[in-house]
Structure formats: C-alpha cells, structure tokens
Amino acid sequence: MSLTIEQMKTADLEDVARIEKSAFEQPWTAQSFRSELIKNDLAHYMVARMGERVVGYGGIWVIFNEAHLTTLAVDKVYRRRGVGAALLSGLIERSSQLGARRISLEVRPSNHAARTLYKKFGFNARGLRKHYYTDEDGLVMFRNIPGAAGEIDNDPAS
Numbered sequence: 001m002s003l004t005i006e007q008m009k010t011a012d013l014e015d016v017a018r019i020e021k022s023a024f025e026q027p028w029t030a031q032s033f034r035s036e037l038i039k040n041d042l043a044h045y046m047v048a049r050m051g052e053r054v055v056g057y058g059g060i061w062v063i064f065n066e067a068h069l070t071t072l073a074v075d076k077v078y079r080r081r082g083v084g085a086a087l088l089s090g091l092i093e094r095s096s097q098l099g100a101r102r103i104s105l106e107v108r109p110s111n112h113a114a115r116t117l118y119k120k121f122g123f124n125a126r127g128l129r130k131h132y133y134t135d136e137d138g139l140v141m142f143r144n145i146p147g148a149a150g151e152i153d154n155d156p157a158s
C-alpha cells in the first residue's frame with residue numbers, strides 16, 4: 001500500500017491522538033494538536049497515510065532560519081516500515097522550504113529507536129537539557145539543512 005506524507009488537518013486529529021496516546025507516557029491531547037494547527041503560525045504538522053489510514057505524524061516549529069522538531073510518532077503496528085524516516089524526511093524538506101538552515105530536537109537518552117533514526121539522518125548530539133522530561137534529561141540534537149543561503153555552523157556553542 002502506498003505511503004504519502006501530507007499536511008495534518010483537523011479531520012486527522014482523532015487518529016493522531018490515538019497514536020499519541022499509545023506512543024507517549026504523557027501524551028498531548030487532541031485539543032493541544034488542534035490549538036497547534038489553528039493558533040500557532042510557527043507550527044507545521046504532517047501525517048503519514050497508508051491508503052486512507054493515518055499511521056504516523058510529526059511536527060516542526062520554524063522561527064526564522066531555525067526549525068525545531070516538536071514531535072514524531074508512528075502507530076506501533078506500522079513501525080519499522082520506513083514511516084518514521086519518510087515523515088522526518090518530509091519535515092526536514094518542509095523546514096528547508098520555509099527557510100530553516102538548522103533543525104534541533106530533544107530525545108530521551110533511553111529512546112534507542114528514535115536516537116538511531118535521528119543519527120541515521122545526520123543529527124548530532126550536542127548536550128543535555130536537565131530534567132527536560134519528568135523522569136529523564138533531554139538529549140539535544142542538531143543537524144544542518146543545506147540550502148542556498150548557506151549552512152549555519154553545526155556547533156551552536158561556537
């Protein structure tokens with residue numbers, strides 16, 4: 001069945017909230033996603049669809065030339081089929097279209113699956129945000145987005 005990456009719509013929110021609930025210990029509500037879609041001009045969310053079914057989603061905030069990955073999740077039944085990679089690729093492409101030259105994210109150090117995916121996409125670990133999660137620090141990762149305006153130095157400290 002073909003996989004498509006599309007802009008998230010309010011009609012997708014029930015499916016998104018269902019996946020979110022099974023993927024995260026402290027899930028966002030459908031209302032949080034609705035508010036992101038309707039009220040946050042910096043936010044851009046996408047869904048992965050297999051046929052008619054929403055099988056994953058992810059989002060970015062883009063502020064000037066910086067993008068931040070806010071979330072990424074795939075329905076458990078559809079994992080390890082390239083859906084997460086397709087979503088991440090789509091979100092990086094969207095970030096680039098919107099003028100971002102670097103993208104950052106936070107991930108749990110214990111989240112082996114996500115860390116492996118991000119590393120495969122060229123994200124580098126740059127430090128820890130203390131107590132970012134209720135029970136764990138957040139590992140901060142960055143990668144450049146090649147573009148006509150040139151890349152930002154990969155080391156935010158320099």
Ligand SMILES: CC(C)(COP(=O)(O)OP(=O)(O)OC[C@H]1O[C@@H](n2cnc3c(N)ncnc32)[C@H](O)[C@@H]1OP(=O)(O)O)[C@@H](O)C(=O)NCCC(=O)NCCS
Pocket residue numbers: 023024071072073074075078079080081082083084085086106107108111112113114116117118120
């Ligand atoms: C992380 C997540 C989005 C990956 O989605 P996915 O659709 O299964 O990922 P893909 O099939 O596209 O995998 C792409 C690559 O990522 C890596 N990867 C993905 N899942 C992995 C796992 N469980 N163990 C090791 N590597 C993994 C592999 O390198 C994989 O390539 P391969 O299958 O050719 O080996 C998914 O596991 C998920 O939704 N997790 C729960 C929510 C979450 O933790 N989100 C990230 C928050 S920061």
